[in-house]
Amino acid sequence: MNILCLIPPYVPSYFNAGHHLSVFMTGAYLRARAKGVQVSCLDGAALNMTWRALGEVLIQGFDLVVLVNDFDATDTFERTIAYIRALSPRARILTVGRLSCRLPNLFFTLDLDAVHCSGDPETAVTSYLDHLATSEKNAHVSGVAVRHPDGSFSPAGVAHPLPPGEWILPDITEIPHEAYSRLYLDDLHKFCGIPERLELVVPVARGCPVGCEFCDVPPLQGSTERRLSVARTLAYISDSFQKKPFEYVSFYAPTFTLKKGWVHELCREMIALGSPWPWKCVTVAHHLDREMIALMGQAGCVRISIGIETLEPIPMTGLPKIKHTSKETFDTLAGWCRTAGIELNCFMILGLPGDTLDGVRATMEAVGAAGARLRTSIYTPYQLMNASMDHRAAAGFNRHLFATDHPGDQERSAYYRMFFGRDSQPTAVMNRIPRRQEATHG
Numbered sequence: 300m301n302i303l304c305l306i307p308p309y310v311p312s313y314f315n316a317g318h319h320l321s322v323f324m325t326g327a328y329l330r331a332r333a334k335g336v337q338v339s340c341l342d343g344a345a346l347n348m349t350w351r352a353l354g355e356v357l358i359q360g361f362d363l364v365v366l367v368n369d370f371d372a373t374d375t376f377e378r379t380i381a382y383i384r385a386l387s388p389r390a391r392i393l394t395v396g397r398l399s400c401r402l403p404n405l406f407f408t409l410d411l412d413a414v415h416c417s418g419d420p421e422t423a424v425t426s427y428l429d430h431l432a433t434s435e436k437n438a439h440v441s442g443v444a445v446r447h448p449d450g451s452f453s454p455a456g457v458a459h460p461l462p463p464g465e466w467i468l469p470d471i472t473e474i475p476h477e478a479y480s481r482l483y484l485d486d487l488h489k490f491c492g493i494p495e496r497l498e499l500v501v502p503v504a505r506g507c508p509v510g511c512e513f514c515d516v517p518p519l520q521g522s523t524e525r526r527l528s529v530a531r532t533l534a535y536i537s538d539s540f541q542k543k544p545f546e547y548v549s550f551y552a553p554t555f556t557l558k559k560g561w562v563h564e565l566c567r568e569m570i571a572l573g574s575p576w577p578w579k580c581v582t583v584a585h586h587l588d589r590e591m592i593a594l595m596g597q598a599g600c601v602r603i604s605i606g607i608e609t610l611e612p613i614p615m616t617g618l619p620k621i622k623h624t625s626k627e628t629f630d631t632l633a634g635w636c637r638t639a640g641i642e643l644n645c646f647m648i649l650g651l652p653g654d655t656l657d658g659v660r661a662t663m664e665a666v667g668a669a670g671a672r673l674r675t676s677i678y679t680p681y682q683l684m685n686a687s688m689d690h691r692a693a694a695g696f697n698r699h700l701f702a703t704d705h706p707g708d709q710e711r712s713a714y715y716r717m718f719f720g721r722d723s724q725p726t727a728v729m730n731r732i733p734r735r736q737e738a739t740h741g
Contacts, residue, residue, distance in 0.1 A: 300336045300428075302329060303390075304365040307379040308343040308353060312371040312697045313676075315491040316479045316500045317551035319345060321420050322367045323469035324502065325395065328421035331467045333428055344372065345478045350382065357386035363431075365424055368396035368406070370515070370681075371697045373690055380410050393427050393443070395420040398693065400519050403444055404686040405693055407452050418442035418458025419505075419520075421467075426456075460506075463525045468502065471539050486725040489674045492549070493579070493602070494725075496732045499545040501535060503527050504552035509583060510619050511606075515681050516553045524557055529564045536576055544735040547601065548578035555580035556587055563591070566598035574599040577732045579644075581605070584628065585621045589635045596639030601731045603636060604644040604674075610665055611658035614651035626665055633669035642728040643671040649714045650678035650706055656713050663717075672726055675718050677701055 304326045306319060319342055326340035343353055357364075364383050368376070376394075383390055395415035399406050403416040415423040418441065426441040442458030476497055483492030492498050506521040507514070536548055556562050569576070579602035580595075587603070595603070609615055610626050636643040645666045649659055666673045676698040683703065684696060695702040699718070701711055 300333075300362045301360065302326075302336055302338045302363045302365065303356070303361045303387075304329075304338060304340045304367070305379075306342045306344050306367045306372065307375050308348045308350065309372050309375045311344055311482075312699050313490065314345075314479075314482045316345075316476075316498060317491070317502065317549065318369065319479075320469055320474075320500060320502055320551065321396070322365075323474055324467065325365060325367075325420045325424055326473075327467040327469050329424060329428075332421075332425055336428075340473050342475055342478075345475055345482065347478075350378070353379070354382060354386055357382055359387075361387045361390045363428070364390045364392050365420075366392055366394045366411075367420075368394050368398045370398050370401075371694070372396075373398060373405075374694060376409060376690075384410065391431065393424065395423050397515055397519055401515065401681065401684055402686065402688060402693060403455070405688060405690060407444070412446050413440070414444045414452065414455075416442055416444050416455035416458075419461040422458065422461050460521055460523075460525060463505075463527050466502070466527065468531075468535050471499070471543055476543065476545075487721045491604075493547060493729050493732065495729050496546040497544060497735070498547060498549050499536065499539050499543075500549045500551050501532060502551045503532055504555070504557075507553035508557075509554060509621055511622065512617070512682050513678070513680050520553070524554070526552070526558060526561060529561060529568060532565065533568055533572075540576065546577070546735050547732045548576050550578060550580040552581065554582050554586060556582040556591060559586070559591065563594065566594045569598040570594075577601045579604065583622055584624050584632055587632060587635075592632075592635045592639050592641065596641050600639075600641050601728050602642040602644050602672075604646060605632075606646040607662070607666075608646065608648045609651055609654055609658070610662040611651075611654050614654040614658070617652055629665065630669060633671055637670060640731070642726065642731075643669065645671050645673050647673060647675045648678050649675050649718055650701060650710075652678075652705065656710060659714075659717065667724070672724070672728075673722070677714065677718055678705075 304322045306322050323340050326338045329338045391412040393413040394411055399415050403414050406414045413427050423442045427443050430440045439456030441456045444452040444455045446452050483490055483494050486494045504524055504526040506524040507516045508522045577599050581604040584605050607624050615623050633643050679696050679698045
């Protein structure tokens with residue numbers, strides 16, 4: 300069976316290479332776990348792929364196209380499906396991703412054969428392949444709704460989380476890292492990567508127990524974290540740095556320091572190796588302390604990103620208590636990072652219910668005064684997405700535009716000016732990351 304795992308061409312509203320890993324991890328999993336398959340993986344969005352170029356791929360003919368969806372990646376779905384139907388007419392089309400797990404009904408209106416509704420994308424695809432291979436066509440497929448001949452969809456079967464020991468890490472030789480680097484070049488776009496340095500993304504964990512109402516991670520990955528072993532993590536980094544000229548590591552995990560014992564073990568092992576790989580991570584302030592930050596700095600950490608969201612007391616009440624951060628606590632944390640030589644990167648949400656323009660400006664000023672980097676987004680209440688939405692309504696949940704009537708028109712304009720206005724403080728953290736020819740990596 301010839302399979303194509305595809306992120307279709309589209310214009311990203313925000314870019315994080317970690318969000319694109321699922322297409323390559325799914326492909327790697329299929330090669331390792333499915334019998335008699337040939338798998339190609341393609342990130343048409345990051346490659347700025349033309350429709351002609353996509354057509355040249357599809358004309359080769361596929362038996363299954365796994366079409367990856369995301370919150371801001373469905374604008375071109377209908378056209379992509381039309382190209383697949385015309386150029387690979389025998390192909391079944393299964394869509395997997397974050398948006399279909401949140402709003403599966405949205406995809407039932409498209410010309411698809413199956414829709415990923417829950418669980419991990421790797422197991423969704425293998426379950427669907429098992430379904431195609433069996434004569435029992437009425438059985439519910441784990442995590443996948445399957446279209447019947449009459450056009451209706453069967454309910455998705457129960458999906459079980461894929462244990463981290465069964466994850467297959469992506470083949471770095473097929474990931475377009477250089478294209479990702481180009482997206483990071485202008486740091487004032489506030490994308491997640493570091494400009495002028497080649498990034499290796501290492502997917503170390505899925506799931507998060509913090510429980511922010513507007514966050515998509517717990518509904519999609521679960522509220523119980525699953526995490527790779529330290530040994531496997533380090534082996535993957537070492538092997539990858541030998542194959543391509545990476546210059547730093549991005550640990551992809553919702554709350555990197557959730558398991559302190561794991562972080563301490565990782566840091567001790569990296570220090571023993573001579574801290575050969577600069578790295579960054581994302582976590583919450585609650586799961587950091589002076590000792591851990593100092594240890595992370597010794598192990599090569601150059602950036603810690605935290606979701607402060609706001610330092611205003613009233614909008615803070617809408618966040619989990621674990622994310623209530625006072626200005627005093629924030630200043631202390633920022634001081635620990637400065638002492639350790641780590642850039643503090645602060646995620647902030649504009650337009651949280653209960654915030655004020657003056658309060659937003661005060662939070663911004665506090666971040667700047669602490670010498671930290673600021674990355675803002677527009678309040679996006681994913682919890683308000685519902686089955687009655689069409690594609691146009693769902694596309695509004697993009698972290699760039701307000702998806703609801705909150706706030707008023709005058710305030711909206713002010714928030715948009717803050718968000719889309721370009722600040723004058725690009726990161727300098729790349730100066731702490733040697734060019735590859737200047738460093739020796741393990």
